[in-house]
Amino acid sequence: MLDTLIKNAVVIPMTEPGLVLYGASVGVKDGKLVFVGEGEGEAREVIDARGRIVMPGLINAHAHTAMCVMRGYADDYTLQSWLFEKVFPVEARLDERAIVAGFTLGMAEMIASGTVSFSDMYFCQPAAAKAAERIGMKANLCNAVIALGDGYDFDADRAVIETRRLLPEYGGSGRIRADVAIHAEYTSPPDIWLRVHEWAQKYGVITHIHLSETRTEHEEAKARHGMSAAAAFEKYGVLDTPVLFAHGVWLEKEDMRILAAHGASVAHCPVSNLKLGSGVADVHAMKEAGINVCLGTDGACSNNSLDLFEEIKLAALLSKGKALDPTALPAYEALKMATVNGAKAQGRGGETGMLAPGFDADLIMIDTSKAHMRPLYDPIGAVVYSARGSDVCMTMVSGRVLYRDGKWLTLDIEKALREVEEYAVPIVKNGA
Amino acid sequence: MLDTLIKNAVVIPMTEPGLVLYGASVGVKDGKLVFVGEGEGEAREVIDARGRIVMPGLINAHAHTAMCVMRGYADDYTLQSWLFEKVFPVEARLDERAIVAGFTLGMAEMIASGTVSFSDMYFCQPAAAKAAERIGMKANLCNAVIALGDGYDFDADRAVIETRRLLPEYGGSGRIRADVAIHAEYTSPPDIWLRVHEWAQKYGVITHIHLSETRTEHEEAKARHGMSAAAAFEKYGVLDTPVLFAHGVWLEKEDMRILAAHGASVAHCPVSNLKLGSGVADVHAMKEAGINVCLGTDGACSNNSLDLFEEIKLAALLSKGKALDPTALPAYEALKMATVNGAKAQGRGGETGMLAPGFDADLIMIDTSKAHMRPLYDPIGAVVYSARGSDVCMTMVSGRVLYRDGKWLTLDIEKALREVEEYAVPIVKNGA
Numbered sequence: 001m002l003d004t005l006i007k008n009a010v011v012i013p014m015t016e017p018g019l020v021l022y023g024a025s026v027g028v029k030d031g032k033l034v035f036v037g038e039g040e041g042e043a044r045e046v047i048d049a050r051g052r053i054v055m056p057g058l059i060n061a062h063a064h065t066a067m068c069v070m071r072g073y074a075d076d077y078t079l080q081s082w083l084f085e086k087v088f089p090v091e092a093r094l095d096e097r098a099i100v101a102g103f104t105l106g107m108a109e110m111i112a113s114g115t116v117s118f119s120d121m122y123f124c125q126p127a128a129a130k131a132a133e134r135i136g137m138k139a140n141l142c143n144a145v146i147a148l149g150d151g152y153d154f155d156a157d158r159a160v161i162e163t164r165r166l167l168p169e170y171g172g173s174g175r176i177r178a179d180v181a182i183h184a185e186y187t188s189p190p191d192i193w194l195r196v197h198e199w200a201q202k203y204g205v206i207t208h209i210h211l212s213e214t215r216t217e218h219e220e221a222k223a224r225h226g227m228s229a230a231a232a233f234e235k236y237g238v239l240d241t242p243v244l245f246a247h248g249v250w251l252e253k254e255d256m257r258i259l260a261a262h263g264a265s266v267a268h269c270p271v272s273n274l275k276l277g278s279g280v281a282d283v284h285a286m287k288e289a290g291i292n293v294c295l296g297t298d299g300a301c302s303n304n305s306l307d308l309f310e311e312i313k314l315a316a317l318l319s320k321g322k323a324l325d326p327t328a329l330p331a332y333e334a335l336k337m338a339t340v341n342g343a344k345a346q347g348r349g350g351e352t353g354m355l356a357p358g359f360d361a362d363l364i365m366i367d368t369s370k371a372h373m374r375p376l377y378d379p380i381g382a383v384v385y386s387a388r389g390s391d392v393c394m395t396m397v398s399g400r401v402l403y404r405d406g407k408w409l410t411l412d413i414e415k416a417l418r419e420v421e422e423y424a425v426p427i428v429k430n431g432a
Numbered sequence: 433m434l435d436t437l438i439k440n441a442v443v444i445p446m447t448e449p450g451l452v453l454y455g456a457s458v459g460v461k462d463g464k465l466v467f468v469g470e471g472e473g474e475a476r477e478v479i480d481a482r483g484r485i486v487m488p489g490l491i492n493a494h495a496h497t498a499m500c501v502m503r504g505y506a507d508d509y510t511l512q513s514w515l516f517e518k519v520f521p522v523e524a525r526l527d528e529r530a531i532v533a534g535f536t537l538g539m540a541e542m543i544a545s546g547t548v549s550f551s552d553m554y555f556c557q558p559a560a561a562k563a564a565e566r567i568g569m570k571a572n573l574c575n576a577v578i579a580l581g582d583g584y585d586f587d588a589d590r591a592v593i594e595t596r597r598l599l600p601e602y603g604g605s606g607r608i609r610a611d612v613a614i615h616a617e618y619t620s621p622p623d624i625w626l627r628v629h630e631w632a633q634k635y636g637v638i639t640h641i642h643l644s645e646t647r648t649e650h651e652e653a654k655a656r657h658g659m660s661a662a663a664a665f666e667k668y669g670v671l672d673t674p675v676l677f678a679h680g681v682w683l684e685k686e687d688m689r690i691l692a693a694h695g696a697s698v699a700h701c702p703v704s705n706l707k708l709g710s711g712v713a714d715v716h717a718m719k720e721a722g723i724n725v726c727l728g729t730d731g732a733c734s735n736n737s738l739d740l741f742e743e744i745k746l747a748a749l750l751s752k753g754k755a756l757d758p759t760a761l762p763a764y765e766a767l768k769m770a771t772v773n774g775a776k777a778q779g780r781g782g783e784t785g786m787l788a789p790g791f792d793a794d795l796i797m798i799d800t801s802k803a804h805m806r807p808l809y810d811p812i813g814a815v816v817y818s819a820r821g822s823d824v825c826m827t828m829v830s831g832r833v834l835y836r837d838g839k840w841l842t843l844d845i846e847k848a849l850r851e852v853e854e855y856a857v858p859i860v861k862n863g864a
Contacts, residue, residue, distance in 0.1 A: 071806070075813040076762040109803040215756070274753035275817070277760070304817040305804050314746070321706035324647070328709065330508040371541040372737050372821070374503070374849055375857050381507040385707070385736040389804070390822040417806055425807050 002043035003399055004028040004361070009049035010368070010379050011036060013355040014056050014339045017332050020379050026054060028361040031399035036355045047394075053366040053379050055335075056353050057116025057395060058308040059342025062208075062246040062267035062296025064122045065106035066099045069424035070301040079214065079276055087301060090428050091123070098427055099124040101419035104131050106306055108416055111137065111403045113307040113389025114364040116396075119244060119267070119296070119346055121181050121208055125162050129169075129176050136175075136402050136410045138362070140346050141166065142208050144181035145196055147188040154195065163199065172205040172347060175398065182238070184210040185221045185229035190236045200241040206347050207238060211245040211266075214278045218250035230255035239264055244345045246296060249273050249281045253289070260290035265345035268337065270314040271305075272298030283319050283337075284328055294342040307389035312338050316384055331384040365394040434475035435831055436460040436793070441481035442800070442811050443468060445787040446488050446771045449764050452811050458486060460793040463831035468787045479826075485798040485811050487767075488785050489548025489827060490740040491774025494640075494678040494699035494728025496554045497538035498531045501856035502733040511646065511708055519733060522860050523555070530859055531556040533851035536563050538738055540848055543569065543835045545739040545821025546796040548828075551676060551699070551728070551778055553613050553640055557594050561601075561608050568607075568834050568842045570794070572778050573598065574640050576613035577628055579620035586627065595631065604637040604779060607830065614670070616642040617653045617661035622668045632673040638779050639670060643677040643698075646710045650682035662687035671696055676777045678728060681705050681713045685721070692722035697777035700769065702746040703737075704730030715751050715769075716760055726774040739821035744770050748816055763816040797826040 004027075011024040013036055027034035027041055034041075067087075074086035094102075099122070110118060117138035122128070125141040132139040143159040143166075154160055159181075166178035180199045182188055200207045211229055212218040221229035230251065233239055239262035248266040251259070259266065268281050286293050295311045297303055312334050319329035343353025352362040366387055368376050373386050395403040402410050436459075443456040445468055459466035459473055466473075499519075506518035526534075531554070542550060549570035554560070557573040564571040575591040575598075586592055591613075598610035612631045614620055632639045643661055644650040653661035662683065665671055671694035680698040683691070691698065700713050718725050727743045729735055744766050751761035775785025784794040798819055800808050805818050827835040834842050 069807065071809075072813040072818060073807075073809045075810065075817060076759050078757075078759055082758065105803055105806065112803060271749060274749035275758060277752045277756045277758035279756055280753055300818075304813070305820075307804065307820075314749075317703060317706035317746075320709045321712055324709045324711055325510075326514065326707060326709035327508050327510055369849075371537055371544060371845065371849070372739065374537065375501065375505075375852055375860075377503075377505045377860070378507065381504040381736070385507060386504060386732075388737075388739075388820050388822060390820060413803065417801075417803070420807055428807075428809070 002027045002029050002034065002041045004045050004047065005041060005043035006047045006049050006054055009052055009054040011355060012053060012055040012379055012383065014336060015354050015356050018380065026355065026363070028399045031361055033355060033357055033359050033361050035357055049365060051367070051369050052393065053368055053383060054363055055366070055383065056339045056355055057362040057364045057397065058114045058338045059294065059346060059353060060110060060115045060118035060297055060306065060308055061244060061265070061294040061342045061345045062269055062298055063118045063120045063306065064299035065118065065120050065306070066102035066122050066128070067299030067301045068106040068109065068306065069094070069098060069102035069420055070428055071304045073428050074301060075304070082276070093427050094424065096124045096127050098424035100127050100131055101416065101423045103128045104135070104411065104416045105420050106300065107132065107135055107137055108408055108411055108413055109306045111395050111408060112392065113309060114392040114395055115306070115308055116362040116364070117346060117348065117352060119179065119208060123158065126165050129166065132176050134410070136397050136400050138175050138348070138352065138397060140177045140179045140206065142179040142181035144183035144208070145188055145192055146183045147192040154192065167199060167203045167205070171203045177205065179206045179208045181208040184217070185232060186217055190232070193233065193236050193238050197238050197241065207241060207243045209233070209243060209245050211248050212250040212255070213247035215250050228252065228255050230258050234258050234262065242347060247273060247278070247281065248286065249279045251286065253285070256286055256289035256291060265292040265294055265341070267294050267296035267345065268315055269296045269298040270311055270318055272302040276302050280318050280322055282322070283315060284323060292341050292344050293337055294345045295338045308338050309387055309389045312384055331381045334384050335380060361396055361399040363396050364392050366391050367393045434459045434461050434466065434473045436477050436479065437473060437475035438479045438481050438486055441484060441486040443787060444485060444487040444811055444815065446768060447786050447788050450812065458787065458795070460831045463793055465787060465789055465791050465793050467789055481797055483799070483801050484825065485800055485815060486795055487798070487815065488771045488787055489794040489796045489829065490546045490770045491726065491778060491785060492542060492547045492550035492729055492738065492740055493676060493697070493726040493774045493777045494701055494730055495550045495552045495738065496731035497550065497552050497738070498534035498554050498560070499731030499733045500538040500541065500738065501526070501530060501534035501852055502860055503736045505860055506733060514708070525859050526856065528556045528559050530856035532559050532563055533848065533855045535560045536567070536843065536848045537852050538732065539564065539567055539569055540840055540843055540845055541738045543827050543840060544824065545741060546824040546827055547738070547740055548794040548796070549778060549780065549784060551611065551640060555590065558597050561598065564608050566842070568829050568832050570607050570780070570784065570829060572609045572611045572638065574611040574613035576615035576640070577620055577624055578615045579624040586624065599631060599635045599637070603635050609637065611638045611640045613640040616649070617664060618649055622664070625665065625668050625670050629670050629673065639673060639675045641665070641675060641677050643680050644682040644687070645679035647682050660684065660687050662690050666690050666694065674779060679705060679710070679713065680718065681711045683718065685717070688718055688721035688723060697724040697726055697773070699726050699728035699777065700747055701728045701730040702743055702750055704734040708734050712750050712754055714754070715747060716755060724773050724776050725769055726777045727770045740770050741819055741821045744816055763813045766816050767812060793828055793831040795828050796824050798823050799825045
């Protein structure tokens with residue numbers, strides 16, 4: 001007996017370039033995909049997916065989810081003012097319940113726009129982990145070590161304390177996982193990197209790092225280390241375990257070679273990189289170099305949404321605009337970044353990001369009946385260039401439906417919105 | 433007695449930078465705004481706009497609306513293949529009923545995503561005008577003259593025949609207007625420009641022209657005329673009446689000076705310019721030069737949507753990314769391009785694009801209750817950086833509600849979708 005049988009769907013399995021299955025079925029049992037394409041069987045629930053596209057759920061490979069409490073609070077500032085006058089002062093005063101409220105609102109937004117799994121770097125992750133467990137998303141959570149100032153005490157660092165708590169509990173497997181994180185080259189010295197790297201080795205987890213986001217940051221690293229940040233991380237062995245870098249806007253050819261040689265991933269965050277005036281990462285060159293390039297939204301305070309459909313379309317558009325070549329980063333490749341490549345970056349390569357037997361049933365349905373989705377000549381192009389997050393009509397993680405037809409089934413949206421207003425907004429408003 | 437009284441709204445009137453009115457009312461009578469901000473009165477209908485933003489309806493200053501019959505039909509092709517192997521062969525065989533079906537679908541999409549008025553360049557405009565009249569949008573319609581080949585006969589050109597029919601009927605005033613159009617510098621010689629310009633003078637209408645969209649086009653114009661296309665249009669007097677140029681991606685400083693000196697407008701089409709690999713227009717330089725810069729979606733075949741919210745956000749993002757400066761093109765300025773500046777480009781400056789007494793009641797309501805719109809610190813930033821077309825919950829043109837809560841009140845969406853499938857899709861599918 002199947003748990004769920006989806007029938008009459010247009011399926012984009014993401015198992016091979018351009019493949020689309022029409023009038024297809026998907027069977028789900030015990031959280032796993034049993035068949036994709038053809039198949040029959042009795043099922044507890046049968047979903048008629050006529051007029052709908054079924055595809056892998058999206059993977060947000062770089063998020064600061066709880067930052068949606070600051071959504072729209074500090075637009076159009078210079079990076080320095082944004083960080084030092086707006087974001088950091090507020091973050092210093094956000095307490096756990098404010099952060100968990102924001103984290104929950106962010107998950108609600110991601111679920112409703114088709115994201116099933118995300119890699120999150122922020123504070124209060126043990127509490128966030130409980131919320132993600134309860135609500136049913138997949139998440140790789142980390143709190144990044146920032147070791148600045150003479151008085152820095154590793155053992156007293158909240159990020160260290162949280163990481164030490166998370167690693168034994170979640171480690172590198174399961175629906176919720178602990179990653180480790182070096183915030184960035186410029187916020188800690190190499191001896192700290194070594195300590196974070198030790199965790200990565202011991203627990204077999206991913207190291208999440210901001211890399212070469214701005215030109216200033218990239219150039220200053222070279223002055224400090226006599227080599228780029230990417231080369232410095234390689235020198236100290238950080239790349240010997242799997243690393244997920246965010247941004248990589250200013251990476252040079254040699255940096256890309258280094259990342260590719262170590263099998264590192266880069267989460268491209270095009271909206272945030274433009275909004276903060278950081279620049280446009282060279283996705284084409286990174287892919288050519290052999291880097292696994294995935295997609296992230298970054299925080300809602302520099303975006304201001306967590307809708308991966310925007311990132312997918314913008315990634316495809318920017319690659320074309322940058323190369324002055326409309327064939328650059330075609331639709332399938334852009335979609336692969338948000339599915340297959342994201343899964344790989346999270347260490348979930350055999351588990352999610354594709355619709356194939358044996359994979360977790362992490363899938364979304366997209367309504368193709370609306371005016372802006374019609375006519376439908378090419379479902380892959382329609383998902384990339386026409387769809388938006390609001391066209392998602394179902395989100396399933398490990399066989400469990402988290403969202404359907406505008407309703408969240410595992411979270412109380414009114415409560416989430418109320419808690420953000422009550423716990424977080426007053427702190428943010430006093431922050432400037 | 434008012435026709436409509438909107439109460440308890442957050443109003444963005446777009447009458448001065450950053451102005452937001454809270455708990456505000458809007459009074460509508462005989463298609464006009466009677467008051468905006470404070471005001472009372474009995475009304476046929478009272479709308480409680482609590483939790484909603486009320487702002488001017490958006491203006492799409494460059495569209496080929498009926499091209500949505502080709503939405504997603506030819507993605508990721510080189511510009512030459514896209515035009516000559518895909519678009520032109522199909523367009524040669526699209527008949528009037530296929531075009532009107534596409535035009536209607538495009539209007540449905542625009543209305544649902546908050547657009548109240550658009551400037552459209554395409555075929556079969558007399559029939560399209562009837563559809564726009566019936567459905568209630570504002571439109572500036574033109575069919576562009578393309579005069580290529582030895583056998584070109586001006587009087588037999590369908591664009592000329594249609595223009596001659598439209599001008600006396602619609603001219604330069606009213607809800608539906610006729611514009612005249614030169615397709616582009618490279619598709620007609622100056623003697624043709626003079627004939628189009630005569631119409632513009634005689635009827636007091638706007639001339640709509642594609643300008644310097646691609647680098648090749650821009651450079652070839654210089655080789656052909658010994659001067660840029662902008663300078664050539666100036667030389668032949670085309671700029672002596674109001675001109676709405678589309679794209680302007682490759683304009684040089686001197687071109688911008690010329691356009692500004694003549695009060696010309698440029699419709700920036702960022703999605704299309706990226707998707708076709710044309711490049712990124714320098715909005716900052718155009719604005720600095722004094723050009724009225726507005727926004728357009730271009731056709732859905734190079735976009736693939738007609739959602740101006742995408743263009744607004746992308747315009748703001750690209751300006752920041754291009755300048756490596758997050759303060760470039762702040763939210764209010766981006767929103768102004770899609771409202772105030774668009775109205776001016778259409779010759780509707782005192783009529784639409786702002787909420788102020790005496791203006792037509794062309795307004796939209798945006799739902800701010802959804803997860804991705806919360807919290808709401810800054811309504812202008814929220815509209816620009818967080819909202820998408822699907823957040824529009826009401827669209828009103830000249831006091832008439834065209835769309836409310838997912839339903840079109842003046843068009844039959846099922847019929848429109850059916851007619852596109854029946855009349856247009858078979859022609860497109862046979863087109864390659």
